[in-house]
Amino acid sequence: MEDNGASSYRRFLKGDWDGLTEIVETYYEGLVLFLTRYLGNEADAEDMAEEALFVLVDKKPSFRGDSLFKTWLYNIARNRAVKYMYKNRRSIPVSPEDLAGLAAEEEDVLVRCERNEEAEKLTKAMEHLPEDYRLVLQLKYVEEMSAKEIAAATGRTVHSINSFLKRARAALRNELAKEGIDDEKH
Numbered sequence: 001m002e003d004n005g006a007s008s009y010r011r012f013l014k015g016d017w018d019g020l021t022e023i024v025e026t027y028y029e030g031l032v033l034f035l036t037r038y039l040g041n042e043a044d045a046e047d048m049a050e051e052a053l054f055v056l057v058d059k060k061p062s063f064r065g066d067s068l069f070k071t072w073l074y075n076i077a078r079n080r081a082v083k084y085m086y087k088n089r090r091s092i093p094v095s096p097e098d099l100a101g102l103a104a105e106e107e108d109v110l111v112r113c114e115r116n117e118e119a120e121k122l123t124k125a126m127e128h129l130p131e132d133y134r135l136v137l138q139l140k141y142v143e144e145m146s147a148k149e150i151a152a153a154t155g156r157t158v159h160s161i162n163s164f165l166k167r168a169r170a171a172l173r174n175e176l177a178k179e180g181i182d183d184e185k186h
Contacts, residue, residue, distance in 0.1 A: 005069030013060060024053060027070060030143055031077050034153070037135045038081040048084055052077035067152050071145070074153035125175035133168035140165060 005026060011019030028049055035045035055061065055076055063072055126134055139150045147165065151158045 003069050005073065006063060006065060009056065009063055009069060012056070020053075020057065023056070023073075027073055028053070030070075031074065033138065034074055034143065035077055035081050037131070037138060038078065039085070044084070045081075048081045049077060051080045055080070068149055071149040071152040074149075075155070078153060078155065121176065121179035125172060125179050128175050129168065129171050132164055133171055136161060136164045137168050137172065 005023060008019040008022040008026070012023070013019075031049035031052060032042065032045045035048045036042050039045050039048065052073065056073075061076070063069060066072075126137075129137075135154070136150060139145045139153065140147075145153065147158050147161045150156075151161045154161070156164075
């Protein structure tokens with residue numbers, strides 16, 4: 001699979017530092033959002049995103065092209081986050097403030113809320129979902145990853161991700177119904 005990230009990375013490996021700049025500009029913010037789900041706070045997520053990008057500079061790992069560059073980079077970042085949590089013996093905390101911030105920033109992504117009241121209800125509904133559900137929903141609808149890409153980024157199987165997505169959407173629909181939002185009208 002060829003994508004712009006892979007092309008930029010190849011250019012960087014050949015000595016063109018603009019390729020690395022393109023990678024940072026394209027993927028940094030998404031990495032931070034993704035890692036915030038694992039680490040529970042944005043500061044640690046920013047550190048791990050920078051470490052993942054530093055791996056590209058320092059170790060120059062080989063990108064074989066078996067997946068999208070984005071998936072490969074997210075997997076590197078996830079591995080860094082897991083090592084960080086293990087080293088610091090941290091569990092994955094769930095912060096309602098982080099969820100509210102994510103929902104506010106990406107207000108129309110999951111249910112195409114057109115009014116602020118519905119966006120607030122979405123945020124509240126998301127807070128009641130298990131962490132795994134919130135993560136796969138974020139990667140699917142905010143990061144626009146396929147099930148295969150989510151599986152590669154999270155270290156799960158495609159079947160597992162498809163199951164999580166199905167259950168997460170059903171759980172979100174149930175929570176939205178409790179908040180008075182009928183997802184059929186959106």
